[in-house]
Amino acid sequence: xxxxxxxxxxxxxxxxxxxxxxxxxxxxxxxxxxxxxxxxxxxxxxxxxxxxxxxxxxxxxxxxxxxxxxxxxxxxxxxxxxxxxxxxxxxxxxxxxxxxxxxxxxxxxxxxxxxxxxxxxxxxxxxxxxxxxxxxxxxxxxxxxxxxxxxxxxxxxxxxxxxxxxxxxxxxxxxxxxxxxxxxxxxxxxxxxxxxxxxxxxxxxxxxxxxxxxxxxxxxxxxxxxxxxxxxxxxxxxxxxxxxxxxxxxxxxxxxxxxxxxxxxxxxxxxxxxxxxxxxxxxxxxxxxxxxxxxxxxxxxxxxxxxxxxxxxxxxxxxxxxxxxxxxxxxxxxxxxxxxxxxxxxxxxxxxxxxxxxxxxxxxxxxxxxxxxxxxxxxxxxxxxxxxxxxxxxxxxxxxxxxxxxxxxxxxxxxxxxxxxxxxxxxxxxxxxxxxxxxxxxxxxxxxxxxxxxxxxxxxxxxxxxxxxxxxxxxxxxxxxxxxxxxxxxxxxxxxxxxxxxxxxxxxxxxxxxxxxxxxxxxxxxxxxxxxxxxxxxxxxxxxxxxxxxxxxxxxxxxxxxxxxxxxxxxxxxxxxxxxxxxxxxxxxxxxxxxxxxxxxxxxxxxxxxxxxxxxxxxxxxxxxxxxxxxxxxxxxxxxxxxxxxxxxxxxxxxxxxxxxxxxxxxxxxxxxxxxxxxxxxxxxxxxxxxxxxxxxxxxxxx
Ligand code: CA
Numbered sequence: 001x002x003x004x005x006x007x008x009x010x011x012x013x014x015x016x017x018x019x020x021x022x023x024x025x026x027x028x029x030x031x032x033x034x035x036x037x038x039x040x041x042x043x044x045x046x047x048x049x050x051x052x053x054x055x056x057x058x059x060x061x062x063x064x065x066x067x068x069x070x071x072x073x074x075x076x077x078x079x080x081x082x083x084x085x086x087x088x089x090x091x092x093x094x095x096x097x098x099x100x101x102x103x104x105x106x107x108x109x110x111x112x113x114x115x116x117x118x119x120x121x122x123x124x125x126x127x128x129x130x131x132x133x134x135x136x137x138x139x140x141x142x143x144x145x146x147x148x149x150x151x152x153x154x155x156x157x158x159x160x161x162x163x164x165x166x167x168x169x170x171x172x173x174x175x176x177x178x179x180x181x182x183x184x185x186x187x188x189x190x191x192x193x194x195x196x197x198x199x200x201x202x203x204x205x206x207x208x209x210x211x212x213x214x215x216x217x218x219x220x221x222x223x224x225x226x227x228x229x230x231x232x233x234x235x236x237x238x239x240x241x242x243x244x245x246x247x248x249x250x251x252x253x254x255x256x257x258x259x260x261x262x263x264x265x266x267x268x269x270x271x272x273x274x275x276x277x278x279x280x281x282x283x284x285x286x287x288x289x290x291x292x293x294x295x296x297x298x299x300x301x302x303x304x305x306x307x308x309x310x311x312x313x314x315x316x317x318x319x320x321x322x323x324x325x326x327x328x329x330x331x332x333x334x335x336x337x338x339x340x341x342x343x344x345x346x347x348x349x350x351x352x353x354x355x356x357x358x359x360x361x362x363x364x365x366x367x368x369x370x371x372x373x374x375x376x377x378x379x380x381x382x383x384x385x386x387x388x389x390x391x392x393x394x395x396x397x398x399x400x401x402x403x404x405x406x407x408x409x410x411x412x413x414x415x416x417x418x419x420x421x422x423x424x425x426x427x428x429x430x431x432x433x434x435x436x437x438x439x440x441x442x443x444x445x446x447x448x449x450x451x452x453x454x455x456x457x458x459x460x461x462x463x464x465x466x467x468x469x470x471x472x473x474x475x476x477x478x479x480x481x482x483x484x485x486x487x488x489x490x491x492x493x494x495x496x497x498x499x500x501x502x503x504x505x506x507x508x509x510x511x512x513x514x515x516x517x518x519x520x521x522x523x524x525x526x527x528x529x530x531x532x533x534x535x536x537x538x539x540x541x542x543x544x545x546x547x548x549x550x551x552x553x554x555x556x557x558x559x560x561x562x563x564x565x566x567x568x569x570x571x572x573x574x575x576x577x578x579x580x581x582x583x584x585x586x587x588x589x590x591x592x593x594x595x596x597x598x599x600x601x602x603x604x605x606x607x608x609x610x611x612x613x614x615x616x617x618x619x620x621x622x623x624x625x626x627x628x629x630x631x632x633x634x635x636x637x638x639x640x641x642x643x644x645x646x647x648x649x650x651x652x653x654x655x656x657x658x659x660x661x662x663x664x665x666x667x668x669x670x671x672x673x674x675x676x677x678x679x680x681x682x683x684x685x686x687x688x689x690x691x692x693x694x695x696x697x698x699x700x701x702x703x
Pocket of ligand 1: 201202277278322324
């Protein structure tokens with residue numbers, strides 16, 4: 001027995017590609033369950049890792065469901081979830097088990113064929129952490145390795161469970177502190193290590209990617225994306241080089257560059273590619289930030305064994321627009337100009353598709369995939385943008401409405417690449433964002449630290465302005481040819497913030513929408529071939545697997561995330577917003593129906609009369625914009641997930657709102673006290689502002 005398992009291990013090693021490495025020590029090979037070789041050469045029938053294969057193409061070779069028969073696709077089973085927040089996860093399937101992470105970082109395991117719940121795990125994340133989480137209580141997925149399942153919790157733990165039983169193996173706090181960091185992204189596996197970073201670029205986080213031993217959770221290496229305090233020794237040469245691109249006392253604000261989503265381990269190059277977030281604070285003015293601010297808004301590549309810097313490409317130098325480069329990275333082999341190239345493809349928030357040589361980091365090409373007004377051109381040799389001077393709002397002192405905006409032309413919603421069609425399928429947004437530098441801005445210890453005056457540029461109570469903004473706010477699915485850098489076909493949607501994408505060898509592309517449908521299109525032409533009403537908006541990406549020759553398609557349904565929370569009057573652009581959180585699994589010939597739902601209750605605005613002063617309302621707007629709008633919505637109009645303060649009883653009395661905002665009466669629901677930043681007078685001004693806003697909207701006949 002001993003001998004044969006040794007031989008097996010040897011065989012697996014050679015399959016995985018045995019990389020000799022020096023001082024970092026060799027990682028242990030998985031002895032059972034999911035191996036490196038299985039992750040590298042993904043089985044057609046399973047979905048073992050976040051992006052399915054080591055190129056993260058989210059392309060399935062399965063063809064049982066195809067463009068000829070997809071019309072017969074029906075609901076085989078569904079499972080209601082107990083967390084009514086945005087569901088962003090991609091399920092994993094291994095050995096007949098379907099694993100999902102849900103909002104609030106819970107994990108469920110189901111029989112992938114029948115839907116029977118096998119186990120569930122709740123890390124019991126304290127709801128109070130939400131105050132330093134920008135974008136809802138979401139989680140995007142797990143990783144499988146050996147006999148374990150790994151995921152990160154919103155409160156910053158890396159948790160390993162026994163994949164068969166759901167029993168906790170370890171749960172280790174990996175974030176540097178409890179006030180600036182959160183984990184929402186899915187971990188990845190590289191040769192016995194678990195790779196994960198953290199979110200927090202709107203707070204005081206210093207971005208990093210770290211590798212942890214899969215058996216023990218011990219940290220093996222860590223790469224910082226922003227240099228630390230220069231009065232202390234730099235961790236490595238890459239930090240020293242990066243420090244030259246910063247000015248002011250950046251380290252006091254963290255610097256940003258957080259690695260909150262995309263991480264790809266490429267066995268072909270033995271590199272790990274990852275995306276980094278915005279520079280922090282967004283507004284460079286108040287902190288004297290000048291220069292490129294490396295390695296923010298970039299793709300960085302490091303050695304998988306040691307974490308040593310290999311290359312970087314900065315997509316948005318001097319970022320001042322929250323242009324995170326965290327969107328999913330897809331690797332592919334393409335023929336470009338007659339040459340075979342192993343490339344990294346990226347379509348980040350800033351609105352361009354970038355092609356970069358995966359091994360060397362050499363820039364190959366970039367092209368806008370949506371309307372872009374912040375840059376006037378991209379240098380075809382270097383990929384560097386030329387800024388529109390009007391977009392540098394900290395210099396002009398004027399408001400700037402940017403396309404794309406802070407929510408991105410494309411954010412975390414997974415894209416897919418089909419080697420069969422050669423097309424990259426991008427879930428894209430046309431979604432502007434207003435920027436105005438705050439006057440006399442100072443950092444505080446709670447809430448967003450962006451340096452913006454969001455109150456002054458909030459949506460006005462002007463029907464024309466609102467209609468114009470709504471008309472310009474749309475979404476689309478773009479089938480993009482990365483070789484010619486042009487769109488092959490486009491499906492237009494009513495609103496933005498639609499789901500991630502799956503493509504298959506059955507000439508199909510699947511995507512869910514904010515408007516509550518799950519649809520299939522032909523991969524080559526974009527013809528709509530099938531759709532299913534999901535009752536709730538979809539933001540997650542679908543996946544597919546096969547058991548006993550039967551192909552299934554699974555998707556997490558549940559509207560939410562940063563767009564619902566912050567977009568104000570635009571939050572329901574695709575239709576009435578509601579969250580019904582569910583896992584849905586489809587197969588050919590199935591006839592399942594969802595339980596009927598009641599129509600949404602129609603609230604009527606009934607605010608007290610506005611008796612405050614104009615000064616109070618203006619100050620209240622500024623405070624609301626800085627501290628409240630990120631969850632309760634632009635201009636005090638909430639999406640579907642959190643209370644709309646215009647309808648709240650708390651605005652009827654100064655004491656009621658003070659007990660919540662200052663005394664923390666609802667902290668266990670996630671609404672913590674803001675007393676470290678706000679005085680009772682500030683809270684009263686917010687109340688007056690919300691009353692004024694409610695009366696304005698009532699007059700317009702709004703709800
Ligand atoms: Ca960000």
